[in-house]
Amino acid sequence: xxxxxxxxxxxxxxxxxxxxxxxxxxxxxxxxxxxxxxxxxxxxxxxxxxxxxxxxxxxxxxxxxxxxxxxxxxxxxxxxxxxxxxxxxxxxxxxxxxxxxxxxxxxxxxxx
Amino acid sequence: xxxxxxxxxxxxxxxxxxxxxxxxxxxxxxxxxxxxxxxxxxxxxxxxxxxxxxxxxxxxxxxxxxxxxxxxxxxxxxxxxxxxxxxxxxxxxxxxxxxxxxxxxxxxxxxxxxxxxxxxxxxxxxxxxxxxxxxxxxxxxxxxxxxxxxxxxxxxxxxxxxxxxxxxxxxxxxxxxxxxxxxxxxxxxxxxxxxxxxxxxxxxxxxxxxxxxxxxxxxxxxxxxxxxxxxxxxxxxxxxxxxxxxxxxxxxxxxxxxxxxxxxxxxxxxxxxxxxxxxxxxxxxxxxxxxxxxxxxxxxxxxxxxxxxxxxxxxxxxxxxxxxx
Ligand SMILES: [Fe+2]
Ligand SMILES: [Fe+2]
Ligand SMILES: [Fe+2]
Numbered sequence: 001x002x003x004x005x006x007x008x009x010x011x012x013x014x015x016x017x018x019x020x021x022x023x024x025x026x027x028x029x030x031x032x033x034x035x036x037x038x039x040x041x042x043x044x045x046x047x048x049x050x051x052x053x054x055x056x057x058x059x060x061x062x063x064x065x066x067x068x069x070x071x072x073x074x075x076x077x078x079x080x081x082x083x084x085x086x087x088x089x090x091x092x093x094x095x096x097x098x099x100x101x102x103x104x105x106x107x108x109x110x111x112x
Numbered sequence: 113x114x115x116x117x118x119x120x121x122x123x124x125x126x127x128x129x130x131x132x133x134x135x136x137x138x139x140x141x142x143x144x145x146x147x148x149x150x151x152x153x154x155x156x157x158x159x160x161x162x163x164x165x166x167x168x169x170x171x172x173x174x175x176x177x178x179x180x181x182x183x184x185x186x187x188x189x190x191x192x193x194x195x196x197x198x199x200x201x202x203x204x205x206x207x208x209x210x211x212x213x214x215x216x217x218x219x220x221x222x223x224x225x226x227x228x229x230x231x232x233x234x235x236x237x238x239x240x241x242x243x244x245x246x247x248x249x250x251x252x253x254x255x256x257x258x259x260x261x262x263x264x265x266x267x268x269x270x271x272x273x274x275x276x277x278x279x280x281x282x283x284x285x286x287x288x289x290x291x292x293x294x295x296x297x298x299x300x301x302x303x304x305x306x307x308x309x310x311x312x313x314x315x316x317x318x319x320x321x322x323x324x325x326x327x328x329x330x331x332x333x334x335x336x337x338x339x340x341x342x343x344x345x346x347x348x349x350x351x352x353x354x355x356x357x358x359x360x361x362x363x364x365x366x367x368x369x370x371x372x373x374x375x376x377x378x379x380x381x382x383x384x385x386x387x388x389x390x391x392x393x394x395x396x397x398x399x400x401x402x403x404x405x406x407x408x409x410x411x412x413x414x415x416x417x418x419x420x421x422x423x424x425x426x427x428x429x430x431x432x433x434x435x436x437x
Contacts, residue, residue, distance in 0.1 A: 009145050011154070011213040022217045023423060025210065042273070043207045045216060047422035048429065059203050062196070063280075082147050 007079040024073050026052040028060055031068035038070050046071075114167040114231045114255055116322040117394070118160040120330040120337075121152035137338055142268040145211035153337055158212050158219075159228070160339060161270055165205035166223045166230040170404050172198045174238040175247060183241060190287050191244060197284065201277050208269035224409050232390060233320050235398030236312070242295050242302075246309035248288015250317040250355065256281045257351050258321070261341035270339070289358065296362045303363070310359065311367045315385040321348040323387055353379045 007027070008014075023045040029038035041060050046052035052071040060066065080088055096102050105112050130150060136143065143149055172195050179195065182188035206216040222228040233251055238244065259281065262274045295306040321344040325331040334340035359366050370383045392398065 007146070008211060009213050014213040020215060020217065021423070022215060023419065025215075042204060042276075043210065044203060047419075048426040051422070058196075059200050062193075062200060079146065082144070 005078045005081065007074060007077040023047050024075070026056075026071045027074050027077060028052075028056045029070040029072075030056075030060055030066040032066060034067060038068065041065075043074060049073075114171075114258065114320075115160045115163040116229070116231060116320070118156065118163060118330070118334070118340075120333040121155040125150050134336065137266045137336075141266075142271065143266050144268045152333075153339075154212050156334065156337070157267055157270065157339060158209055158214050160334075161205050161209040161212075161273075162214070162219045162222070162228050163230060165202045165209060165219065166228060167234065168198050168202035168205060170223075170230040170234045170408060171251075173404055173407055174234055174236070174400075175244060177238050178241060178244050181241070182244075187291075194248070194284050194287060197280050201280070204273040204276050205270075208267075208273040211269045220412065224405070224412055226396070226405070229394070230404075231320060232393040232398065233316050234404060235393050235400045236316050237400050239312075240305050240309060242291070242305040242309035243313070245288050245291030245295060245306060246313040248284050248286075249292055249358070250288075250310075250313050251320070252281055252284040252288060253355060254317050254320045254351050256285060257347050257354075258342075264338070264341060266338035292362055292364075296364065306362065307364050310364050314367050315389075318348055318351070318382075318385045319387075319390045319393075321345075321351070323390065349379050352382050356380055 024047075025043050026046055026049075027043050028041050030041050031038045044052065044055050044059055046055050049071055053069050056069050056071055061069070092098070129148065133143075133148065133150060133153075143153075175191060175195050175198075179188060179191055182191055206219060209219060210216060219228065223230065233254075238247065256278070259274050259278050263271055263278055265271045265274065292306055292309075295302045323344065325344045331340060331343065335343075356366055356371065368383045370381065372381050373379075374381045393401070396402075
């Protein structure tokens with residue numbers, strides 16, 4: 001939980017604290033309906049992946065919110081860092097031609 | 113509220129960074145876990161979200177008290193589902209707090225040894241079945257008042273947890289009011305039980321919003337950070353204005369002789385709860401403080417072998433898998 005690329009913050013407290021022997025943290029992703037992607041809904045603790053899925057069923061789908069559940073241990077998630085927001089996303093800003101509206105197509109051509 | 117009198121931490125950081133942070137909040141941007149934030153914002157949020165989570169968890173006890181004695185199988189199933197939702201609310205909130213760099217078990221330990229608090233309301237006993245009605249109607253009703261605006265709070269994970277919670281709360285309040293309607297349409301004894309429950313839960317419910325925070329420095333900081341959205345008095349007034357007509361519909365009397373509609377302010381004038389009692393309860397001297405904390409400690413201690421055993425099993429399984437690769 002303390003690598004700079006992890007999904008969770010790296011604070012002075014988390015860096016200096018001795019490692020605790022706890023059930024690992026799992027991130028939960030749910031497919032809400034058929035045809036949709038899985039979406040991150042939150043996290044929970046469980047000893048292993050089997051229990052993580054069972055717990056996710058109880059915590060996040062009490063009202064039929066899901067048709068499929070993914071869980072992944074939080075420490076396996078790599079995350080981009082907010083301070084790199086500029087260099088990471090700027091390159092796409094100048095590429096306006098990636099959008100169809102960049103091109104003028106005459107009306108006579110019809111739908112395109 | 114579920115988080116009462118949360119002290120906000122002073123922050124000593126680079127004024128430029130602080131100003132940029134405040135500008136993001138003022139612009140309605142959400143702060144996400146890995147974004148830079150003042151240490152005080154982080155600490156205050158851990159305290160507030162943690163206290164909110166603990167309230168959901170401890171809040172299961174007064175209602176859990178009646179699950180085995182619900183009058184019908186249907187009422188029992190409904191109450192069970194309601195209490196299970198509260199466990200879920202606690203977990204959504206712990207998960208939000210964990211994104212700030214604290215673990216759920218750490219927060220639990222702080223609850224159990226008294227370093228963290230939970231809402232004063234859950235230190236009152238639930239003496240009759242009518243109390244299940246009063247708790248759903250008044251206590252969840254007061255919680256909703258506070259949680260609805262918190263959906264717009266500045267911290268992303270907290271806001272998303274509140275959105276999930278709010279989706280589930282109106283079931284809670286309605287099932288409570290439904291119990292009250294049934295009791296009030298019953299025998300004179302049943303109606304008297306409903307009145308008695310209202311009498312006992314009215315002032316403790318008003319206390320949920322916390323004392324007037326007109327002059328509180330902490331509130332001002334928390335409001336600027338958008339982790340507190342309204343003053344305690346605003347929310348309390350809203351709650352009274354909403355609840356009085358509901359009591360009238362039931363044919364019950366709010367236990368406040370001074371209660372009176374005030375045309376000028378467009379709301380009711382009402383009596384303040386006894387704040388000395390509130391501070392006693394907060395300090396651990398309410399009717400059920402000892403019992404509630406003892407129950408949580410016992411559950412934690414009794415569950416230790418399960419936590420340890422499942423963890424040992426998972427680690428052994430993982431080691432075997434690695435060896436086989
Ligand atoms: Fe709740
Ligand atoms: Fe609640
Ligand atoms: Fe509730």
